[in-house]
Amino acid sequence: MINKLSQQIIDRYQKGFPLSPTPFKVMANELDVSEQEIIDCVESLQQTDVVSRVGPVFNHKKAGASTLVAIAVPEHLLSDVAEMVNEFKEVNHNYAREHHYNLWFVVTATDSKHLEQTLWSIRKKTGYPILNLPMEKSYHIDLGFKLNWN
Amino acid sequence: MTTHLNEGQQQALKCAIQEGLPIDSRPYLVLANIIGGSEEAVIHCIEKWIGSGLIKRFGIVVKHHSLGYTSNAMVVWNVSDEIVDELGEQIKQSGLVTLCYRRPRRLPDWNYNLFCMIHGKNRDQVLAQLDELIESCQLKDVEHDVLFSYKQFKQCGGRYHNLEKANSHG
Structure with a gap:
């Protein structure tokens, strides 16, 4: 179960983590608890896999090259192909979706050169044609959205 | 010590922070010691990256799945090129989606050019949100498809900065 302090930390600090030499102390003052309580809480949120990390979300466009790829795979082979794809360290999100194109990563x-090489290798390794769908324009990205705790 | 990091130190800092800050009373000092710079310079550099947009968000990164947000649908639309940007903005304004992108069509295999993502705690909630979106942005007659995810094979932050290093070692 997520306790009250965890909720407060997440609600307040999905963005705007303090850039002070003692950020957890700043958070502690703001939330009226001790620095150690904040540190323990964040550590426990990471250990229980509620929080993956505290840190930056880089802008994909500015930090390198990226694209969304889809493959149509026979259902009974999906896990095997997904595993092949996962072996590429360049792959960071990989989902099965309900569609003829059922593997999305x-x-x-x-x-861009490294990206093209990687796509070529994935095509070769899996043996399937791929849909290469690079982002042309971003209207909105907000995975730091307000959570509903109910 | 200087308040600026050189190119190599900046690269090392990117590498060090992409997996997350050390959970320590002085996290920036720990990072400074790793890369051989000052605490002040580390903070200054991160501030600069946030200002330039290289870092678009700096804070707690939640695993939505662990908090019960187990349902997500990618909704794809076939929108005429003339109005796609306007519609993208409208969809963003609705506040009902977490991502909204334009991507190329790949005819004849793929004819959708506008993508958005809806996250929710279950399928019904996501579908209700989609209905609301269709209503508020007048999307009733726009060809679309809803791709619910049903299995997550991998999820982690993009890792650009250690790739280079990894490649140069073979």
């Missing part, structure tokens, strides 16, 4: 690389 994001590929990120240092630059």
Whole structure:
């Protein structure tokens, strides 16, 4: 169960984590608890896998090259192909979706040449044609959205 | 010590923070010691990256799945090129989606050019949100498809900065 302090920390600090030498102390003052309580709470949120990390979300466009890829795979082979794809360290999100194109993943690389090479290798390794759907324009990205605790 | 980091230190800092800050009373000092710079310079550099937009958000990164947000649908639309940007903005304004992108069509296999993502605690909640979106942005007659996810094979932050290093070692 998520306790009150955890909720407060998440609600307040999905963005705007303090850039002070003692950020957890700043949070402690703001939330009226001790610094140690904040540190323990954040550590426990990470250990229980509620929080993956405290840190930056880089802008994909500015930090390198990335694209969304889809493959149509026979259902009984989906896990095997997904595993093949996961072996590429350039793949960071990989989902099964309800569609003829049922395997969807994001590929990120240092630059466009490296990205093309990776896509070529994935095509070769899996043996399936791929849909390469790079972002042309971003209207909105907000995975730090307000959570509903009920 | 200087308040600026050189190119190599900046690269090392990117590498060090992409997996998350150390949970320590002085996290920036720990990072400074790793990369061989000052605490002040580390903070200054992160501030600069946030200002330039290289870092679009700096804070707690939640695993939505662990908090019960187990349902997510990618909704894809076939919108005429003339109005796609306007519609993208409208969808963003609705506040009902977490992501909204334009991507290329790949005819004849794929004819959708506008993508958005709806997150919710269950399928019904996501579908109700989609209905609301269709209503508020007048999307009733726009060809679309709803792709619910049903299995997560991998989820982690993009790792650009250690790739280079990894490649240069073979």
